[in-house]
Amino acid sequence: MKSFTFQNPTKIIFGEGQIAALDANVPRNARALITCGGGSIKSNGVLAQVQAALGERASFVFEGIEPNPTYETLMQAVALAREKNIDFLLAVGGGSVIDGTKFIAAAMKFDGEPWDILARQAPVRDAVPFGSVLTLPATGSEMNNGSVISYRAKGDKLFFTSDATYPLFSVLDPTTTYSLPPRQIANGVVDAFVHIVEQYLTYPVDAKVQDRFAEGLLITLTEVGPQALAEPHNYSVRANLMWTATLALNGLIGAGVPQDWATHMLGHEITALHGLDHAQTLAIVLPAMLTVRKEQKRGKLLQYAERVWNITEGSEDDRINAAITATRMFFERMTVGTRLRDYQIGGGSIETLIAKLTEHGMTALGEHGDVTPEVSRKVYEVAV
Ligand code: NZQ
Numbered sequence: 358m359k360s361f362t363f364q365n366p367t368k369i370i371f372g373e374g375q376i377a378a379l380d381a382n383v384p385r386n387a388r389a390l391i392t393c394g395g396g397s398i399k400s401n402g403v404l405a406q407v408q409a410a411l412g413e414r415a416s417f418v419f420e421g422i423e424p425n426p427t428y429e430t431l432m433q434a435v436a437l438a439r440e441k442n443i444d445f446l447l448a449v450g451g452g453s454v455i456d457g458t459k460f461i462a463a464a465m466k467f468d469g470e471p472w473d474i475l476a477r478q479a480p481v482r483d484a485v486p487f488g489s490v491l492t493l494p495a496t497g498s499e500m501n502n503g504s505v506i507s508y509r510a511k512g513d514k515l516f517f518t519s520d521a522t523y524p525l526f527s528v529l530d531p532t533t534t535y536s537l538p539p540r541q542i543a544n545g546v547v548d549a550f551v552h553i554v555e556q557y558l559t560y561p562v563d564a565k566v567q568d569r570f571a572e573g574l575l576i577t578l579t580e581v582g583p584q585a586l587a588e589p590h591n592y593s594v595r596a597n598l599m600w601t602a603t604l605a606l607n608g609l610i611g612a613g614v615p616q617d618w619a620t621h622m623l624g625h626e627i628t629a630l631h632g633l634d635h636a637q638t639l640a641i642v643l644p645a646m647l648t649v650r651k652e653q654k655r656g657k658l659l660q661y662a663e664r665v666w667n668i669t670e671g672s673e674d675d676r677i678n679a680a681i682t683a684t685r686m687f688f689e690r691m692t693v694g695t696r697l698r699d700y701q702i703g704g705g706s707i708e709t710l711i712a713k714l715t716e717h718g719m720t721a722l723g724e725h726g727d728v729t730p731e732v733s734r735k736v737y738e739v740a741v
């Protein structure tokens with residue numbers, strides 16, 4: 358096992374009816390800005406619950422944070438927050454709203470051009486305190502310090518992390534997910550699955566409990582993912598999905614183990630260029646990535662085959678290939694296409710994708726730093 362420091366300060370408030378707990382967790386004298394997306398929290402009643410819980414506190418609403426949140430939109434929120442003297446932010450929505458709110462929180466305290474936080478990885482030392490009410494199990498943003506922001510005009514999608522951008526608390530009420538369209542449930546399952554894989558499917562370091570936690574989370578997703586599509590109002594299924602997605606990326610399973618993240622970086626470029634959903638890009642890239650990097654990942658692929666998919670027959674190569682196929686079939690069963698052509702994208706854009714990866718410094722990716730632009734090109738080619 359590698360050495361590590363692990364600290365996660367986010368308080369989780371989980372269960373049906375827990376939005377009411379905002380009253381006990383948002384400072385009584387706060388001037389709060391509720392940040393949200395395109396309207397789902399109005400139609401499903403979540404905003405009304407949030408406002409009821411905030412009671413007499415001064416609160417304002419910033420609407421319109423889009424999927425793959427943009428710098429352009431978020432800077433409007435920063436301006437509103439400054440104008441209203443906001444001192445607390447409350448993100449109510451999915452990963453995009455929470456990520457966007459992390460950027461708003463950081464930008465409000467940032468001296469200089471806030472895009473440098475992404476483009477130059479300028480350190481974020483301070484941020485406005487914020488909490489979240491999660492409505493879409495997927496990203497883990499509710500319990501981590503990461504944020505992915507797009508700059509529409511530049512065609513960039515970049516990430517930052519900072520100790521100052523952990524949510525103070527996150528409310529996870531599984532009933533808020535009942536209104537999710539099937540596409541978003543499917544996306545969430547695939548995204549959480551790939552988060553686990555990025556921290557697990559690297560090379561063995563004898564991290565027994567991290568491996569078994571990761572395998573338990575993966576197996577849980579293979580169980581509850583299809584159920585979540587089939588039974589949208591099954592509380593138990595939604596509760597298990599929600600907590601699994603949070604645990605997938607809150608630092609726990611990634612402590613003390615090598616991490617990959619190449620699939621995510623290649624996926625971000627596809628979203629930036631073609632506008633695909635985040636999870637769609639992962640479903641395209643991961644099977645191709647595992648195929649191209651079979652040798653480097655051999656030990657863990659065999660373990661994954663046996664412990665997650667129960668594949669024990671055949672030669673090593675047979676088992677590895679079967680595990681990659683099982684992964685692809687799972688994404689397809691979740692109704693997420695696993696090839697670029699499923700989204701009417703051909704090989705013609707690969708050179709642009711590689712140029713963008715290179716421009717963004719993504720030239721030595723993966724757990725060994727050996728995913729060069731050449732390797733990435735191969736992955737995109739296999740993904741067509
Ligand atoms: O905008 P509204 O109207 O709220 O609708 C949203 C949006 O259209 C809708 N939605 C959310 N909750 C709903 C709902 N509709 C009905 N009922 C509900 N309860 O779902 C749509 C997608 O929302 P979005 O927040 O974009 O989805 P997701 O949570 O999958 O977030 C994706 C973003 O997170 C980033 C991705 O890159 C992408 O930008 N990621 C963030 C990570 C992190 N911070 O750690 C890690 C991930 O790898 C990921 O990169």
Ligand code: ZN
Pocket residue numbers: 496548552621635
């Ligand atoms: Zn992701």
